[in-house]
Amino acid sequence: MSRAAEKQDFSLFAKAAGDGRTTMDFVVEGVRxxxxxSRIESALKKQxxxxxxxxxxxxxxxTVVWDDRTFDPAAAIRLVEGMGYRTHPFTPRADEREEAAQASFLLRCLAVAGFGAMNIMLLSVSVWSGNVTDITPETRDLFHWLSALIALPVAAYAGQPFFRSAWSVLRVGKVNMDVPISLGIVLALGMSLVETAGSAEHAYFDSAVMLIFFLLCGRYLDHAMRRKTRAVAGNLAAMKAETAHRLSDNGELIEVPAAALMAGDRVLVRAGDRVPADGVVVGGSSRIDESIVTGETTAREIVRNSAVYAGSLNLDGTFTLRVTAAGDNTLLDDIDRLLQKAVGSRSKYVRLADRAAQLYAPVVHATAALTLAGWLLAGASVHAAVLTAICVLIITCPCALALAVPAVQVVTAGKLFRSGIFLNSGDAIERLAEVDTVVFDKTGTLTLPDPQIVNANTIDPALLQQAAALALSSRHPLAAAIARHVATAQPILGAVEEAGKGVRATVDGIELRLGSLAFCGIDDTANPPESAASVIGFRAGDRFAVMLIHQALRPEAHAVVRSLSRLGLQLHVLSGDRAAAVAEVAEGLPFSSWQGGLKPGDKVAFLDRLKSEGRRVLMVGDGINDAPALAAALVSMSPISAAQLSQAQADAVFVGDRLTPVLEALTTSREARRLMTQNLWLAALYNMVAVPIAIAGLVTPLIAALAMSGSSIVVTLNALRLRRPSGRQRADADMPLQPRTSPA
Amino acid sequence: MSVLVVLVPLALGLGLAGLFAFLWTLKNGQYDDMEGASLRVLSDDDLAESERGPRRD
Known part of the structure; x- marks a missing residue:
């Protein structure tokens, strides 16, 4: 993938700022x-x-600001990338700005509530100490009226987040946890006014404002947490923006962002690729999986003139597409899809907590009403009964219960995003936490996805040229190595990929085959290969060549494998590559077993055997040949370089060259499960202890307010503990995406 | 008790001053890049620039 050949349409990202200036936003990797x-800013400002x-x-x-006339984002990207920071154009989502506004509104409310709470407390403490010494009723009344003067406007302003939310659900005849909160605040304020008018000894303005203040603290933490997760998701989506291979008029392949495709463009779609835009097939044939588009799960045969839709997966052939409608799967959709998958989907714990909170909301009101009735029947004064009912209303509110799991989920997703891991399904966290066995694919997973040919100078250039042309049709990393070697190759249409074997095509009556030696019909004893390299064969009619390809291990693969083994996980390597090449990689590492020369079916059979032994398997793989195994495992991960068919099967996808995300996903999800359980217990315990005490009338509204908001803050803070980097990861937790050393 | 006439407005005034100061910093965008601010304080770019004289047109 040479970046120089990439032509990008930047008008999608640029914003006219007015007054002759244009601004554009970028995501920059590696700023630490x-x-x-200052390096980036001063270099850019010198331009x-x-x-x-x-x-x-x-x-x-x-954010870079240009004069309109000199707007040249490509130059800016080249400059920043030249310093070693990968840069991607980025459009902030519209609701990101709304969220920022919401966050600053919450902060304003928090500030106002804090101001009110402190000043009212000042007056309240004076009254409390005065009540046990010598305060005159006149001074007390003055202080109560002053409190009212502060509390009423403060509550009216700072209570808005709760009142609005409560009103919006009440209007449609539903109840949420803001209803009892709002009711509690209004009742406490109203009762205090009545008391103050009657020159009573106690008023509860302090409780109402204190409740608002602490609840807002929790609300703001929660909101900031979500916003951070979204921002990181946005950055990741910018890096992962889908690209398409456009065929230019002279037959060259150019990589472009899918969003920049226009009607009339011709696009090459290889086996395992996702169809980037709606269009009509103009060359080649294949089978495609349209389950995302139509829900139909059987593959459809497509030939010349078949219509295909964006989002379908190309299964085995290579075809050319004439785009009929420009791709609308823009970045924004990507981000939403990411978030929905990671945070939105209903995991087991979320469902449990949701049901509990839903059942609980009516219970809160019923309990408060029953407490009121009970105390009245027992002969308590109206004043005491109402006061106890208010306490019950505030203290039973199931905020902590409703926050317990989602808070952890949001922080977990944020932490995983930051480590460069996307979740494709929301319950992946729970399944990852249960894993006790990890199975790795070798090529492109344990090793880097871009290996090199080592014996190119011994091969006939014409043959290599043909091999490269055929290799363009395959997503296999070894094929990509050959395609990369000959940069000028033009793709062969109608090539068919046989998963786990190779690609074949017929050109001018001669069958071309590229793949395993057996697939090409080459006797492998004739060419004893070096053990360090993988072997790929090419046959054109009766001429053939054997290419040796060397793969480098992913950086830190050794350390990651050792750490995984220390976590008590059983590790296996399954590869379609020759046993000698697998041995080279697996030797000396704590793998329980390793096998080479496997077909996709063999991998699935191996996983099934593990499953029947009761093991819970995480499969890490990237090739099209791994897709069935990825689907068969309990949970699966793919590197971002994987075929999109495999990415679609994987529960999580990780970016970057390093293998560390696998380790990080496992440790983070284990930690997350622990925190979710803790939080549910904390919330349940709080309710079990606090509710009976409140019903018994043993607490004042102030204590109720502190206890209730305290419980939700404790739950949120407990979730935030996940963010704290642990041990060795501390040093590099923020930089999973090191700039590549090779300019490939 | 006549001291209250001075102290209560004084307390409220100080509180309000703090509140408005906070709202001003919020509006001024001082919380947009908290981590960046902690690093920029160590950068001496501005110093070097003033020594070199104005660079921008």
């Missing part, structure tokens, strides 16, 4: 210190035509 900030450049370190984004 103050030095990076003529660039008015301003500012790095936001928190969100890892860069």
């Amino acid at each position: 210190c103050g030095g990076c900030i 003529p035509g660039i008015r301003d450049a500012r790095v936001n370190f928190t969100s890892r984004r860069l």
